[in-house]
Amino acid sequence: xxxxxxxxxxxxxxxxxxxxxxxxxxxxxxxxxxxxxxxxxxxxxxxxxxxxxxxxxxxxxxxxxxxxxxxxxxxxxxxxxxxxxxxxxxxxxxxxxxxxxxxxxxxxxxxxxxxxxxxxxxxxxxxxxxxxx
Numbered sequence: 344x345x346x347x348x349x350x351x352x353x354x355x356x357x358x359x360x361x362x363x364x365x366x367x368x369x370x371x372x373x374x375x376x377x378x379x380x381x382x383x384x385x386x387x388x389x390x391x392x393x394x395x396x397x398x399x400x401x402x403x404x405x406x407x408x409x410x411x412x413x414x415x416x417x418x419x420x421x422x423x424x425x426x427x428x429x430x431x432x433x434x435x436x437x438x439x440x441x442x443x444x445x446x447x448x449x450x451x452x453x454x455x456x457x458x459x460x461x462x463x464x465x466x467x468x469x470x471x472x473x474x475x476x
Contacts, residue, residue, distance in 0.1 A: 349465075351390075357457025358390045361450035362435065368449060371442025374435055381434025385427045392423035393454070416455060421447040 362385070366374040374382050396419035424447055428437050437443055 350462075353461045353465075354394070354454075354458060355386060355390050357454045357461060358393065358450075359386045360457055361453035362386065362389070364453045365446045365449040369442055369446055371439040372437050372446040372449075375433055378433040381432045383434075384432050385430075385434040388430065388432075389423050389427050392426055393419055396422050417447055417451045420451040420454070424450065 362374060362382075365372045376382070397415060399419075421443070424435075424437065424443070428435055437446055
């Protein structure tokens with residue numbers, strides 16, 4: 344159970360970092376910081392949608408369009424972003440083709456890297472703490 348909570352926390356953190364990086368890089372991808380609670384809700388909804396959509400989109404692609412299997416992460420990221428932006432909670436605004444396409448790629452890439460690198464950082468810290476005892 345603790346491992347599941349840690350993984351969920353890491354995924355939420357990597358999703359938040361991905362959205363922030365896209366906001367910093369792209370002009371058409373904007374986090375509305377005046378509604379910080381909206382951003383927090385966006386991160387949670389995005390992470391939940393991403394975890395649900397990735398396997399579902401993978402099954403659909405496997406059945407109907409095997410060529411798309413390599414882009415499952417980006418496609419599910421784009422769908423999750425569309426849903427989050429359409430929700431009336433505020434917190435995230437995306438406009439223009441570049442904002443949507445590049446935003447999905449950046450968020451997907453950072454989230455993928457975060458889910459791999461963040462656990463390594465925490466494991467390294469735990470090992471160092473135990474060695475120093």
